[in-house]
Amino acid sequence: MTTAEQAQAAEQAQAAEQAQTGQVARAEMVREIYLAGIAGKKPKLSTDLTTLEDAARAVMEPHAHAYVAGDAGTGTTGSANREAFEQWRLLPRMWKGVSERDLSVSLLGQHLDVPVLLAPVAAQTVAHPEGELASVRGAAEVGVPFVLSSFSSHSMEDVAKEAGSQPRWYQLYWPNDPEVAESLVRRVSVAGYTAIVVTVDNPTFGYRPSDLDAAYIPFVHGQGIANFTSDPAFQAGLPADGGAMAAVGHWAKISSNPTLTWDDLPRLRQWTDLPILIKGVQHPDDARRALAAGADGVVVSNHGGRQLDGGVAALDALPAVRAAVGPGVPVLMDSGVRTGTDVVKALALGADAVLYGRPYVYGLALDGQAGVEHVLRCLLADLDLAMTLTGCPSIADITRELLAPRGPLTI
Numbered sequence: 001m002t003t004a005e006q007a008q009a010a011e012q013a014q015a016a017e018q019a020q021t022g023q024v025a026r027a028e029m030v031r032e033i034y035l036a037g038i039a040g041k042k043p044k045l046s047t048d049l050t051t052l053e054d055a056a057r058a059v060m061e062p063h064a065h066a067y068v069a070g071d072a073g074t075g076t077t078g079s080a081n082r083e084a085f086e087q088w089r090l091l092p093r094m095w096k097g098v099s100e101r102d103l104s105v106s107l108l109g110q111h112l113d114v115p116v117l118l119a120p121v122a123a124q125t126v127a128h129p130e131g132e133l134a135s136v137r138g139a140a141e142v143g144v145p146f147v148l149s150s151f152s153s154h155s156m157e158d159v160a161k162e163a164g165s166q167p168r169w170y171q172l173y174w175p176n177d178p179e180v181a182e183s184l185v186r187r188v189s190v191a192g193y194t195a196i197v198v199t200v201d202n203p204t205f206g207y208r209p210s211d212l213d214a215a216y217i218p219f220v221h222g223q224g225i226a227n228f229t230s231d232p233a234f235q236a237g238l239p240a241d242g243g244a245m246a247a248v249g250h251w252a253k254i255s256s257n258p259t260l261t262w263d264d265l266p267r268l269r270q271w272t273d274l275p276i277l278i279k280g281v282q283h284p285d286d287a288r289r290a291l292a293a294g295a296d297g298v299v300v301s302n303h304g305g306r307q308l309d310g311g312v313a314a315l316d317a318l319p320a321v322r323a324a325v326g327p328g329v330p331v332l333m334d335s336g337v338r339t340g341t342d343v344v345k346a347l348a349l350g351a352d353a354v355l356y357g358r359p360y361v362y363g364l365a366l367d368g369q370a371g372v373e374h375v376l377r378c379l380l381a382d383l384d385l386a387m388t389l390t391g392c393p394s395i396a397d398i399t400r401e402l403l404a405p406r407g408p409l410t411i
């Protein structure tokens with residue numbers, strides 16, 4: 001071996017050792033909340049999600065809680081999302097050597113410590129004054145990547161400064177103004193975001209009785225429009241003497257875009273080299289069309305049941321979408337994911353990773369950054385334990401064989 005080869009081998013050995021140590025440290029961190037509980041240390045916030053949501057409801061302004069919790073119409077899509085997870089049971093396997101678990105995945109060429117990202121949630125200052133700044137810090141602390149909503153309360157640049165080294169992605173609501181759309185997209189890469197998630201299930205706001213009864217949506221009150229008010233192309237379209245209300249009015253005019261078709265996607269490609277995921281896909285043909293139009297992957301989602309009432313559960317749509325796009329294409333899912341075992345079920349049915357939505361907003365409302373961290377630690381501890389108990393030392397071990405439909409086994 002030459003000296004150069006020896007040095008390279010030593011470097012590789014060191015990198016492998018560091019990865020191993022990092023992995024073990026992560027597993028310990030993930031389990032911290034569980035081990036603390038067993039050791040008799042009471043957590044500040046509940047580790048039970050229903051209790052946590054009740055506590056959040058008690059501290060949040062009623063209209064803010066209505067906005068976060070709200071579903072479309074009679075809530076049947078929201079209920080279907082949860083029922084779909086209940087239809088499946090885990091069938092664990094024993095003696096699979098699970099003393100160490102590796103929760104990491106590789107997606108779009110990026111290393112993710114865990115197969116969970118924070119879902120884009122608009123206007124987070126309704127839950128806590130620090131909004132997305134606290135959420136992204138909490139996520140970074142536990143190694144969870146963040147997807148920032150187009151309609152965030154803080155600008156993408158300000159959020160980026162708080163994000164640490166975890167990957168951050170940007171969710172795009174493609175505005176009905178080409179100059180603003182292009183300007184936003186170009187800012188995304190400059191601010192260090194590493195993927196764009198284009199949401200397609202929102203050509204208009206859903207029919208949400210809780211918001212209508214409370215006569216409240218955050219944007220009308222100037223919350224959730226920071227990416228626009230900080231944008232030069234948006235500012236150029238404002239009347240000179242307009243003031244804050246003019247910004248809200250202009251935002252309302254361009255923020256939703258029912259004109260879009262799949263033929264528009266190549267235009268986005270001209271503005272960015274970043275990978276593009278399409279969020280809100282439910283029909284397998286739409287997944288195929290998204291890829292044909294230039295997308296790199298899809299997010300199976302019904303927006304947490306907030307858009308269309310009476311829709312299919314996202315988990316029920318997932319296997320057909322996976323089958324349509326084939327094994328190598330990134331497929332994420334959200335809508336109804338609440339626990340570590342839900343994550344295992346989604347992965348077993350074809351997702352590469354999940355987006356986690358409302359629960360972290362409840363953590364944010366209860367205790368800012370620490371609340372988000374708490375909720376994520378609970379989820380990841382539960383996921384780590386679920387992998388241990390089902391016999392999965394790595395994410396690749398989570399396969400369809402782990403699942404059985406409710407009822408007697410037919411194996």
Ligand SMILES: Cc1cc2nc3c(=O)[nH]c(=O)nc-3n(C[C@H](O)[C@H](O)[C@H](O)COP(=O)(O)O)c2cc1C
Pocket residue numbers: 067068069119120121122149150151171199279301302303304305306334335336337355356357358359
């Ligand atoms: C308060 C709230 C605001 C949301 N804002 C956005 C948004 O700006 N962009 C987007 O793509 N999805 C948005 N979503 C949808 C989430 O990204 C995700 O699809 C949904 O929360 C998943 O459902 P779950 O929270 O019930 O699991 C929002 C969801 C909530 C609850």
Ligand SMILES: CCCCCCC(=O)C(=O)O
Pocket residue numbers: 122151202203204205255256303306
């Ligand atoms: C016209 C689209 C408004 C979307 C608001 C943010 C969102 O996705 C949600 O509340 O859900």
